[in-house]
Amino acid sequence: MTDRNDPHAPADGKLRIVHVFRSPVGGIFRHVRDLAEAQAAEGYSVGVVCDSSTGGAREEELFQQLVPHLELGLHRTPMKRHVSPTDFLAFLRLFRRIKALNPDILHTHGAKGGVYGRIIGTLLRVFGSSVARIYCPHGGSLHYDPATRSGRMFFRIEHFMERLTDAFIFVSRYEADTYARKVGAPKKPWRIVPNGIRDEEFDPIETEPAAADFLYIGMMRDLKGTDVFVDALARLRDRRGVAPTAELVGDGPDKARYEEQVRRLGLDTTTRIHPATATRKAFAMAKVVVVPSRAESMPYVVLEAAAAARPLVATRVGGIPEIFGPESVRLVPPGDVEALADAMAEQLDDPRRASEDASRLREIVRPRFSIDHMTEVVSALYRDCRAGRPAPGLDKRPIL
Structure with missing residues (x-):
């Protein structure tokens, strides 16, 4: 839970965390569900924003299990996977919804969620918010070949977006190394936080x-x-x-x-x-x-x-x-x-x-992949980003 002696903590002592991602399927969805539930159990106020046009009956069942943990609610709106003329309208809808949630942390996941969320977080800062912008690629655009036109475009976008990022989370050493090789070694704080599973x-x-x-x-x-x-x-x-x-x-x-x-x-x-x-x-x-x-x-x-x-x-x-x-x-x-x-x-x-x-x-x-460890490290990164200091314990080894 938020330290009530922390001058950067919200007035009510409850950090407001909003997870932003596009597709509620597969590993990203599992990662967000686990993290959101664990953060809610720690006493944080948590919300989720994602696409409304992806997923089926199984995903709806999982959403119903997640909603009771979301004090800030579940917010779904259409988001196209690829660049689309509808992106601007989607962005406006997302901006209004996220602004109303007044987040302290915007934790963005995947390529599209990362772009939307970090730009919105930056605009919120223009309006006086101190929201921290966290980005976890989850593979995403990193799967593209840098020799292709689309790959070069995505990696240029990723490189630019680092300016709008306060910290990176990579779920594997492979992901961190791939980011460094294809986009460039991140200049912002970063941490490798492997996915965790339950006992x-x-x-x-x-x-x-x-x-x-x-x-x-x-x-x-x-x-x-x-x-x-x-x-x-x-x-x-x-x-x-x-x-x-x-x-x-x-x-x-x-x-x-x-x-x-x-x-x-x-x-x-x-x-x-x-x-x-x-x-x-x-x-x-x-x-x-x-x-x-x-x-x-x-x-x-x-x-x-x-x-x-x-x-x-x-x-x-x-x-x-x-x-x-x-x-x-x-x-x-x-x-x-x-x-x-x-x-x-x-x-x-x-x-x-x-x-x-x-x-x-x-x-x-068994000893290496736990939700408790994942949540503990992510929470420490949140606190350090909001305090405006480099996160202690960041992996300082060079990534190539």
Whole structure:
């Protein structure tokens, strides 16, 4: 909670925190929910502002669970993913809503939320507010190739936006290094704060009696490697003469294309596709979890699968090697169908070894990724930004 002896604290002693992001799906949404709930439990006043046109039934269910923790409310308004003529109208709506909330902290997440929130925070300062502007990329624009026109444009925007930023939070060393390489080493205070998970997520999960061989759970888009996973299923079928069974769980812009891919490859009798559902419920549906991503930052699904001791196949991208630690030798190259199929076959064919691998990874993850630590470090950064001093304990190592 806010220190009441702090001259920068709000008059009522309750720091007013508003989280701003675009898309209420996937890792960003999980990160904001966890942080908002923990901050509310610490006694802060918390609000959330995000897009109203993204998400489905599962996201609505999660919002209903979150709302009781939001003293400053849930505010949803349309925000396009890409640059659009409607952005100015969206900005005006957001400005009015956020100004009315009178935040002490604007914690922005992702590329679009980061631009909207930090510009709004800067305008609020012009009108006399002392709001602190925090930015966490969560991958976002950092996934773009700097050799492309769009990549160069986004990185120029990111570079400019640092002027409107009081501190950065990166969820992995990979994300911090990527920002430094593509945008430039940040001159403002920054901290690496890995995603955290709850104690109960380390409880074991009982696999369903009729469980499939493999599970993919996450956003249905090429960035997450959904197409590579389906191709690997076909490759295993061609090698063995019998297709493995699989469950695909999630929603996203390319879902219809993957349904067509499953039919085209003749996998429709052994592969089922479901809407998004609770992660631990999905884990019980299959023997092995597969995370075939082409790009990541610090994916929750890997942390959740590791905590639940689920046999796991994942790619060597983003912060995943940081999660696996000494077990990272098991990771496979992104986009490599043959390597993914090999790793999937190894986990399926030797259940005892798969279980031992999962148990070792669980013990690696347990002491390093907690919501309590995540919240504590973020709160300290808030206090230091509002006090106008460099945040103590910032990671001073150079990032390249």
